[in-house]
Amino acid sequence: MVIMGSHGRKGLKRLLMGSVAETVLREADCPVLIIKHK
Numbered sequence: 164m165v166i167m168g169s170h171g172r173k174g175l176k177r178l179l180m181g182s183v184a185e186t187v188l189r190e191a192d193c194p195v196l197i198i199k200h201k
Contacts, residue, residue, distance in 0.1 A: 166196045
């Protein structure tokens with residue numbers, strides 16, 4: 164299991180840079196738990 168945080172990049176930055184958490188979620192061969200920053 165992979166547990167990781169996400170700071171919630173939004174808008175143009177997310178569009179241009181993507182989301183590491185989303186990439187891990189798509190590519191991981193095991194369960195992934197993403198904890199969003201408050």
